[in-house]
Amino acid sequence: MxxxxxxxxxxxxxxxxxxxxxxxxxVGDTIKSAGDxxxxxxxxxxxxxxxxxxxxxxxxxxxxxESVRNILELRLDDLNILDREITIDNxxxxxxxxxxxxxxxxxxxxxxAVAELGQMAVLTFRDPAGTVIVKGxxxxxxxxxxDSSGNYLVQLNFNDEGNKAFMDATSRLVGQHISIYxxxxxxxxxxxxxxxxxxGVINCYKNSAQAFDLSSKINSGALPFSLSAKSFxxxxxxxxxGALQVMVRAGILAFIMICLFMIxxxxxxxxxxxxxxxxxxxxxxxxxxIAQITLTLPGIAGIILALGMGVGANIIISERIKEEARxxxxxxxxxxxxxxxxxxxxxxGNLTTMIVAILLIIFGSGxxxxxxxxxxxGVLLNFFSGILASRLMVTSLSYYKGLRKPWYYGARRVEA
Amino acid sequence: xMKFYEKRKIFFIVSCAIFLIGLVFLVxxxxxxxxxxxxxxxxxxxxxxxxxxxxxxxxxxxTINKPVTSQITEDMATETNRIVFSFAADSAxxxxxxxxxxxxxxxxxxxxxxxxxxxxxxxxFIGHRFLQDGIIALILAAxxxxxxxxxxxxxxxxxxxxxxxxxxxxHDCLMVFFxxxxxxxxxxxxxxxxxxxxxxYSINDTIVVYDRIRENSSRKDLKDPADLMNTSxxxxxxxxxxxxxxxxxCMVVVLIFARLFGIDSIVxxxxxxxxxxxxxxxxxxxxxxxxxxxxQKHKINHSIHNKVxxxxxxx
Numbered sequence: 001m002x003x004x005x006x007x008x009x010x011x012x013x014x015x016x017x018x019x020x021x022x023x024x025x026x027v028g029d030t031i032k033s034a035g036d037x038x039x040x041x042x043x044x045x046x047x048x049x050x051x052x053x054x055x056x057x058x059x060x061x062x063x064x065x066e067s068v069r070n071i072l073e074l075r076l077d078d079l080n081i082l083d084r085e086i087t088i089d090n091x092x093x094x095x096x097x098x099x100x101x102x103x104x105x106x107x108x109x110x111x112x113a114v115a116e117l118g119q120m121a122v123l124t125f126r127d128p129a130g131t132v133i134v135k136g137x138x139x140x141x142x143x144x145x146x147d148s149s150g151n152y153l154v155q156l157n158f159n160d161e162g163n164k165a166f167m168d169a170t171s172r173l174v175g176q177h178i179s180i181y182x183x184x185x186x187x188x189x190x191x192x193x194x195x196x197x198x199x200g201v202i203n204c205y206k207n208s209a210q211a212f213d214l215s216s217k218i219n220s221g222a223l224p225f226s227l228s229a230k231s232f233x234x235x236x237x238x239x240x241x242g243a244l245q246v247m248v249r250a251g252i253l254a255f256i257m258i259c260l261f262m263i264x265x266x267x268x269x270x271x272x273x274x275x276x277x278x279x280x281x282x283x284x285x286x287x288x289x290i291a292q293i294t295l296t297l298p299g300i301a302g303i304i305l306a307l308g309m310g311v312g313a314n315i316i317i318s319e320r321i322k323e324e325a326r327x328x329x330x331x332x333x334x335x336x337x338x339x340x341x342x343x344x345x346x347x348x349g350n351l352t353t354m355i356v357a358i359l360l361i362i363f364g365s366g367x368x369x370x371x372x373x374x375x376x377x378g379v380l381l382n383f384f385s386g387i388l389a390s391r392l393m394v395t396s397l398s399y400y401k402g403l404r405k406p407w408y409y410g411a412r413r414v415e416a
Numbered sequence: 417x418m419k420f421y422e423k424r425k426i427f428f429i430v431s432c433a434i435f436l437i438g439l440v441f442l443v444x445x446x447x448x449x450x451x452x453x454x455x456x457x458x459x460x461x462x463x464x465x466x467x468x469x470x471x472x473x474x475x476x477x478x479t480i481n482k483p484v485t486s487q488i489t490e491d492m493a494t495e496t497n498r499i500v501f502s503f504a505a506d507s508a509x510x511x512x513x514x515x516x517x518x519x520x521x522x523x524x525x526x527x528x529x530x531x532x533x534x535x536x537x538x539x540x541f542i543g544h545r546f547l548q549d550g551i552i553a554l555i556l557a558a559x560x561x562x563x564x565x566x567x568x569x570x571x572x573x574x575x576x577x578x579x580x581x582x583x584x585x586x587h588d589c590l591m592v593f594f595x596x597x598x599x600x601x602x603x604x605x606x607x608x609x610x611x612x613x614x615x616x617y618s619i620n621d622t623i624v625v626y627d628r629i630r631e632n633s634s635r636k637d638l639k640d641p642a643d644l645m646n647t648s649x650x651x652x653x654x655x656x657x658x659x660x661x662x663x664x665x666c667m668v669v670v671l672i673f674a675r676l677f678g679i680d681s682i683v684x685x686x687x688x689x690x691x692x693x694x695x696x697x698x699x700x701x702x703x704x705x706x707x708x709x710x711x712q713k714h715k716i717n718h719s720i721h722n723k724v725x726x727x728x729x730x731x
Contacts, residue, residue, distance in 0.1 A: 112515050231537055232535075236462075242679060246679050247682065298606070298685075304666060307666075308617075308663035311659065353617075353619075353620065355561060355564065356561075356615055357616075359560070362553070363552055371613075
């Protein structure tokens with residue numbers, strides 16, 4: 001630590017202040033402020049539902065679940081719910097849907113939305129007059145193939161009934177459009193080129209994404225199962241925002257109390273600890289808002305606990321410096337030895353906490369997952385702000401003649 | 417130097433007494449799993465004016481023909497009334513049925529401004545999986561931590577350090593568990609989160625003590641394990657108490673705010689957490705340390721005993 005000098009403290013202080021300002025105020029749209037953090041539905045209110053297939057005696061395949069996602073995306077579009085999360089759980093064969101419930105939507109009925117979303121999608125092929133030619137249940141499957149010139153084609157396989165109906169329709173409609181609908185949404189409207197007797201192909205796709213999209217939508221209409229919301233929860237926006245306010249107020253009060261305690265009890269290292277804790281909190285909020293991690297109530301609890309760990313680390317260090325100062329070491333030595341000896345305990349403590357956080361991330365679902373993430377980030381940041389930044393600051397301050405009294409580091413006045 | 421080892425019996429008795437109280441409550445109350453784990457439905461409505469709880473339950477039951485219990489809570493701070501409908505695991509309510517319930521209640525109580533504030537439905541098998549995952553996470557966390565401690569504290573005989581740290585962890589987990597039981601809080605995912613946090617916290621405390629034992633273990637004047645432990649714990653006592661107090665106060669502030677504003681989900685999280693933090697500090701000082709000394713003393717006695725035996729054989 002040779003490069004530390006008198007100005008180091010101010011450099012770290014200014015950086016901390018800048019990070020804090022950045023976290024709380026934000027810069028334009030790229031770095032969002034703490035107020036723009038993406039909150040979970042338990043805070044902003046909303047709906048969370050786990051859909052599982054019904055009437056299926058096997059687990060759904062990954063393709064089928066992907067199709068389910070497509071249907072749900074389409075339907076949420078229809079409901080004008082754009083800020084949503086759809087997660088596929090291949091292991092358990094489930095689809096998890098989350099979407100917020102905005103406070104201005106007074107007539108919004110979350111239960112109805114959940115019920116509607118789970119209904120089976122109806123795929124229909126219709127002629128220009130709107131008459132249904134073939135229904136989704138007659139489609140066996142659809143896949144994407146390429147022809148000799150490299151164009152992407154969507155191939156359709158019908159059952160016998162479907163084949164016959166499709167042949168009749170195509171012979172009648174050469175040169176006209178056949179429209180494919182998912183519920184009441186027009187998905188595609190290809191022109192019939194020839195009479196199709198055995199299945200069919202829909203061509204003229206320049207890129208594979210379009211073709212795969214259509215194919216998977218057709219497949220989803222051909223799903224052998226419908227969905228049922230086996231688990232779902234709704235939280236009204238007012239209840240959630242109340243909870244957030246309580247957490248934030250409690251957090252601010254607790255933070256102030258801890259800072260007062262640290263400064264009164266540990267003096268100079270205590271003051272530095274408070275700056276370090278502010279840095280840790282600001283960095284954590286920045287990470288959450290930049291990475292757009294969804295912050296839930298348990299997530300906030302994780303932040304508070306990580307701060308608690310940070311306080312713990314600072315107490316270990318300050319206590320050690322105090323001990324060394326009381327046993328008569330010079331201030332410089334007390335700081336150097338204090339940090340050196342305290343670091344192993346802090347390291348072991350933080351690493352074990354990280355083991356717990358990682359397990360929460362692996363095994364957790366919903367609430368515990370969010371808790372695991374924030375705890376992990378917080379403890380990781382603690383290495384930086386709790387050990388490195390605070391050491392730089394304390395050492396730098398000790399170079400000022402006026403701050404070199406052992407009393408500032410916890411030694412008793414008589415010994416100073 | 418404070419005599420922690422010599423007072424170990426008092427500590428053990430205190431802990432056992434609390435466990436006993438917990439056990440009594442466990443026998444009386446039983447384990448109450450939240451619907452998150454056992455499955456079922458909970459619907460919470462906010463309303464104004466007066467609603468008869470039984471009458472409302474009758475309307476709900478008549479609408480969807482599933483057994484329901486209802487409960488009314490009044491929140492003094494926010495002056496809102498809440499009626500809670502609960503359905504058992506085998507009669508969880510589908511979204512369609514919830515829409516029907518909503519309609520029926522609105523028709524019967526048009527002037528009470530009924531609005532749904534919270535609803536939660538969990539299928540039993542999903543709930544069981546949550547619980548299973550949570551328990552696996554708990555056990556794995558405990559095992560990994562013991563291995564970590566065992567490796568890091570080789571110098572003070574890692575295995576005993578690891579096992580005793582584990583016993584302290586079990587002690588704290590039981591304390592948290594009994595907090596849920598005694599206060600009648602249903603076990604939910606907050607329970608798993610609190611347990612894991614307390615495991616992290618408790619091991620943190622224990623590690624600080626072990627770290628000092630490791631550092632002092634080279635001192636010539638502390639050959640006796642009891643002296644070594646007593647000295648180390650005394651040296652780290654201020655730190656242990658200050659950390660526990662700081663975090664405890666944090667949780668109490670959260671608890672008070674949550675209680676004042678009627679946010680139950682946070683109350684049931686903060687209360688066991690606060691108690692777990694105290695237990696974590698207590699167990700590191702009063703349980704893990706003395707137990708470690710007992711193991712060391714046992715080992716010394718054992719090896720002396722063996723030496724005597726071997727001598728006897730060779731003669």
